[in-house]
């Protein structure tokens with residue numbers, strides 16, 4: 218479906234209208250010129266000309282070509298692909314900012330993303346222009362030296378679709394190719410935007426029908442094709458990766474990650490082989506295996522590496538009752554970039570049952586192992602093990618735990634995990650590490666060729682796992698198979714101490730070189746630089762530079778909100794910048810309850826760019842909420858009603874509003890709801906009154922009595938919390 222015409226309407230778009238192009242007239246002129254230029258142009262035809270760092274239209278800036286992408290690390294002034302280069306090493310060769318002078322870093326500029334939701338994007342930079350995506354897939358083009366807005370593109374994603382999104386309205390970034398910017402949307406479109414004008418060139422739907430897929434990952438462009446996967450396993454879909462012609466938007470290939478119904482025939486031999494590892498009627502719930510983030514590419518081998526997600530449902534004995542490894546869940550797939558055919562696979566978590574997706578960032582590096590130079594693939598996914606594979610053929614080289622792991626004791630020589638007894642919680646709830654948030658998930662990791670170390674944020678956290686024995690696939694809602702009631706209480710009582718840290722990992726020795734503790738989980742991705750530095754933002758609102766060799770903290774700046782995304786570095790007019798998109802929210806920040814609150818920050822997305830001797834002031838963040846006030850709204854209810862309300866809340870609401878209604882600082886904490894808001898509670902919850910800002914309506918799933926039960930329970934929680942804070946406790950779990 219091509220929705221280009223119906224989607225883009227700059228004169229009416231509120232964002233365009235609000236595009237605060239303060240500042241110089243020449244910039245306005247540049248925008249006007251490129252806008253006029255682009256209407257004069259036929260669809261699909263790239264607009265030529267460029268905008269220099271001062272916003273002046275100049276002809277002949279270089280388009281992003283295959284050659285430039287292959288050699289991306291040779292031009293450190295730009296950051297033209299998600300991971301910095303195809304190997305996704307996130308290593309900048311710029312050296313202006315180094316160990317000795319990093320203390321002189323200051324804020325060059327900041328740009329307000331005008332959102333309180335989570336920001337996970339890696340900005341791309343080329344020709345002095347930064348392209349960054351924000352929640353709801355809004356793309357901004359900014360002057361990379363000043364932060365001034367050049368254009369904003371809002372794909373007007375279908376707000377009703379947010380109910381099909383597991384972990385926040387996030388977007389992890391755009392791709393650049395030729396004269397275009399590419400973005401995937403939560404409502405499953407892939408859009409090519411003219412990079413000069415911000416005008417869409419093509420817009421294709423990447424899924425068939427109305428299955429609950431969504432796109433949050435950044436596209437990658439390889440050999441002229443835009444590659445994109447999707448999410449949705451938690452709701453029940455079948456994973457796949459697609460490649461589109463960058464010029465026309467035509468589908469070139471599509472590769473499924475798990476088999477479909479054998480009665481309908483297999484798409485490939487790989488699917489036929491995979492089907493032998495499944496039992497029961499797995500295809501009804503889709504099977505899962507969605508490829509929602511990590512990818513890397515080796516241009517010499519012409520292999521595209523893709524990480525696949527957890528099962529649908531996640532509980533193995535509900536998904537595939539007769540057993541089996543369930544290929545290709547939680548695997549690294551090496552695909553032929555021309556055809557999408559599977560060349561090799563390595564399954565990290567056979568028969569997964571803990572939501573241990575293998576979609577974490579994939580990093581390629583050539584390392585000397587046992588005296589031999591190996592082309593390796595490095596991976597530190599949710600399962601808690603650090604994997605080293607030979608990326609030419611998928612040979613397993615090693616796997617060692619980088620955090621506390623209790624589901625398996627290790628890996629055998631063939632690369633198969635040795636599961637601990639009873640960990641599939643078939644006999645009842647079990648406490649297992651890591652928790653479904655994983656030891657490490659999508660947060661970008663970086664590699665420093667000088668130190669040979671890999672830097673990434675790590676969590677040490679466990680969870681109660683329990684299966685819902687009555688689970689049956691239900692369309693258009695959660696289908697994890699977990700017992701959500703047992704599950705949602707974990708972070709409140711049984712979670713035990715959670716620790717988090719920045720770890721520098723030696724992938725050859727397979728051990729930690731150094732680590733720095735963090736306040737709570739979900740800290741930012743990393744950037745390493747030839748200046749001997751590692752940059753990382755933290756959940757508790759700081760942006761920090763560490764010495765790459767030993768982790769000594771050399772500089773930090775407040776950023777006014779939690780950071781989850783990965784930083785980038787680039788150069789404009791001879792000056793090196795280090796930039797990061799900050800913004801607490803989504804996933805852990807929403808569903809982590811007390812642990813997320815411990816970050817002490819609120820949402821408030823912004824891009825911040827730092828350079829030497831700049832003196833800008835970081836805009837203050839929103840203050841954390843105070844104690845829960847005694848609610849003044851009255852609603853008569855029975856104990857049974859409130860108990861049902863609690864159960865419904867944990868099935869439908871807690872993923873965004875937090876377990877036990879303890880919200881983590883980004884989405885409203887419903888215990889603080891005013892009497893005025895309580896008066897219109899049913900209109901908000903059933904009719905979708907706040908749909909536009911991401912609060913979906915549930916009229917089709919919750920009747921009036923359900924909503925009343927939820928509301929009554931929330932009021933009870935508010936009273937409990939208010940009483941606890943009067944008694945001097947924090948507004949924490951029991952409080």
Ligand code: HEC
Nearest residue numbers: 379869870873884885894901902907910911912913915927
């Ligand atoms: C997909 C995430 C998501 C889910 C699921 C969700 N909400 Fe929300 N909700 C939000 C967001 C985002 C907002 C803030 C909207 C805004 O800024 O106007 C919100 C706002 C609200 C508000 C208004 C808060 C205020 O301060 O005005 C209420 C009430 C509410 N939600 C109740 C619920 C209930 C009850 C459920 C479960 C039936 C639920 N929500 C499920 C995301 C969600």
